[in-house]
Amino acid sequence: MLPEQVKVPVPDDRINAAERLAEALDRDQVLWLSGYLAGLASRDADRQKATAPAAAFPATILFGTQTGNSRRIAESLLARLDRMPGARSISMADYRFADLTREKQLIVVVSTHGEGDPPDAAEPFFRRLLSTRAPELGALRYAVLALGDSSYEHYCKAGQDLDRRLEQLGAERIRPLVECDIDFQDAAGEWMEALVSALDFESEETNVVAITPRRAENRTAPERPVSARVLETQSVTGRGTKSPTFHLELELADDTLAYQPGDALGVWPENPPQIIAGVLDAAGLAPDDPVVIDGESKALEAALARDRELTQLTLGDLKRYAESTGQPALEEFLAGLTPGERAEVLRTWQWEDVLRRFPSTTDAQRLVDGMAPLRPRLYSIASSPEAAPGEVHLTIARVAYELAGQNRHGAASNHLESLPPGETVRVYLEPNPAFRLPADGGPLIMIGAGTGIAPYRAFVEHWIALGLKPESWLIFGHRHFRTDFLYQAEWLNHLKAGRLTRMDAAFSRDAGGPRYVQDVVNAQASELARWVERGAHVYVCGSIAMGKGVEEALAQALGGLDALKDAGRLHRDVY
């Protein structure tokens, strides 16, 4: 029963219903339910705040150039569209692919290079448009001008490919494709004349129905995952990196998982084959030995893949294994360790290491019974539902290390990296209400190390999609500038376009310049204090160790963190 003196904003009958529900749930489920209800509460707040769908673009001239000709044509065409406010000319390298569905009239000027290929800078746009992921473009009207050189085998091929693809996606031509040889001035001039007269200039708010995603609920949970299809796995660290990290884009089949920037995605991994093989070999057991898991019989190999934790060890696992296999040597070994040594063993050993160093004639069933159930792993979401509707992006560091000459891998990070596009993975949402964009749209300081930068990508993509421009300062740290500057090209574009106010970076393994994000905080103490005085929220994301170091530096810079914490303006997402 609730203590009497608490002023209760909920009528008694609702309280009784809540208590009856709570009694039917165990402690963990009640805790989870509270998170779910909190999510529902914040969602309602979010629903009222949802802004109108972003207006469509009246006309966009998109150019793909290598030696500047297409760019110059695009610019002269734009100059002729001065009677159409909102007309814009943009390079394919800088174009936000998600805008395609909000275009009304798309005019493309593109050259062909290499051997019938698009210009280098246009390649990503081409790759995405020609892929199965390109959206349906029924509401679009378009015209393509192709630049080329008839002395080449594939004359104007890039322009032809793009013109044909837009038609395939349901768009309607304003003018037929025009191909220009190297003396393109006249042909391009005629094409512009014909096009300007064919364009629709009425500039008032177009009544194109902007496709707004239906506001969905989150009905997922660790025990109620949904399946998400892998769209793309892309390494985002340069050749030669010592911290391989990849960007994973997942497609959510239906709307049962609505997330907000700051949330994390729970992922049920499968133990990779090489880890299972190592355990089987160490235990001297066969992959198809029968076992029973929660009343269901299956092959040992299948159980080790989806039902048992092979890579994370707890003290309980070791003690249970020592008892069930009568292994005094293991217990003596553990007892002989200092707390520090024991923590290190638990941090770095995997089941294969235990079975090899303390072999036993255990059978399949006893082995799986002694192992903990497989646990999901969490990944901070690196995308915004507004910017990438129906998709979730993650930034994952592949865990791989050496232990006594043996290669050891993390389960989830390696499993996820191995999934080819089209494959599915079981996921659920782990809301993180404490790590939200400032409700008042006020200034924010985002400090992230390594994959800790993921939620900030979600933040920036979100405010861009909503047309907001908060005062924002990103402080990023990793090992090497050359290979580990995660999403560098995106940050540089945001800074150039004024969508990100300021950025500092620290690279621990490079000579010169700050080495850790803490060093940036110390060096910029007074400027940080000024931002905080103006009401800035401070976010810290990344490893636990980094979090501690950053908070100490922040405390020094701001003369203590209590004021910030009390005002709910210090946000942590450390793992």
Added chain:
Amino acid sequence: MSTDVERIKAASRGLRGTLSESLAAPLTGAIAPDDTQLSKFHGIYQQDDRDLRLERQHQKLEPAWQFMIRARVPAGVCTADQWLALSQLAREHADGSLRLTTRQAFQLHGVLKRDLKPTIQAINKSLLDTIAACGDVNRNVMASPNPWRSDVHAQVTEAARAISDHLTPATRAYHEIWLDGDKLVGEAEAEPIYGATYLPRKFKIALAVPPENDVDVFAQDLGFIAIVRDGALLGYNVTAGGGMGATHGDPTTYPRLADVLGFCAPDEVVGIAEAVVTIQRDHGNRDERKRARLKYTIDDRGLDWFLGELAERRGRPLKPAAEFVFQRHTDRIGWTRGEDGRWHRSVFVQNGRIAGKQLAALDRIAESHRGPLLLTPNQNLIIASVAEKDRTGINRLLEQGEPDGSPLRQAAMACVAMPTCGLAMAEAERYLPDLIGKVSELFAEVGQADTDTVIRMTGCPNGCARPYLAEIGLVGKAPGKYNLRLGGDGKGQRLNRAWRDNLDEGQILEALGGLIRRWAAERDDDERFGDWTHRHVDFAAP
């Protein structure tokens, strides 16, 4: 309408622009776009590793920005200490290789932005510099190596150095930005010869000592051909209006052989150089960079107009040109003996790229030999002024320090192209050695395995390896595709002509195979392949 580059130069306050700010920007390995034009005047090109360009785009990383630094080496004369300094920089701040260029200069590739300043400071400490190695100014002045070979060669080298010093820009920007010189206050310094916007385009000068035309004097904006009688330097024939650069499919751009203008005395070369540079400064085309070189100025206004301008600026016309004979424009690899009886070893460096074992071996030679080293116009190296007793030691070191090569391979030249040249359309340096192997089989099949036919390949029509003078010229058009040109004379006095365009390797070998067989069968006595094709190939046929 002056070009973008003209605007940048005019606004640059003596080539400073915002270079210092760009160098300090930590989030990108690049410098500001406008600064990339100005950095050229300081001998620095911003580039990116094109092997990684697409891969890094997918990885959401900026291009792998890196810089090429070109050090000026007038007449290619380099001391052992300078060599060792540059070799150390190649390993410490560059990609581990030293690159000898077709203008007797050094290039370092793959230098990161944060390492630019220490690298340039070290180059300056070795008394070499990078100022004006690039940009719209006079470039490295070439002279047929080597001054230790004969008294005439020594005088010609001295003349080259004098011209180079005289035409070095006066701006203090270089010292301010790279050598922490004191910051400019107020107006930028005046440039007595170049003026505020320097030249409309690069300017190239070379001095040749017959019978060698290794500097390819007819490919230069301004050239001096030493006139020697009985071992004495009488003076020079002056040449002007040479150049290689062209643009595919643009007939208004073309390679051009320099005209021989007349004769001058040895002490008149610096005056003539200044006069010709000021003509180009005042009358070169500043509206269209593709038409800005002196060769176009002369074709647009006529040779007589040019000779009149030169006579007017010098106060007197040139005397009539004297007789001269060139025999070759490639290097003779091996030992030769100078007038003073000391020995000189011309070392083969394939396409100028020195790395790994060859770099280590040449370092050891520089340490032991202590004598001068000469960079040749054909991307090779000469170990100069070696005493008789030291030859065997050098030969032993060269076993590690020199790739073996047939006369065909030694005579061949390729430009840098991929992966560092931003203008490359096809491979050159990395591909020519492989193609040479296949072409030498064609020659071997007709008993001509030891031919020294001059083959030159470039990754684009800009012509950095002077391909338009080769007996077999291969000019890059698209990845794996080259335009095949034929008919050079083996001594750089005749342009080759376009024959077949857009050929892949198979088509190149098939076309050359047929010609080589006909040449071997039909040529009279030892007529060169270039001369034979010049006479016998129907260049008009489709």
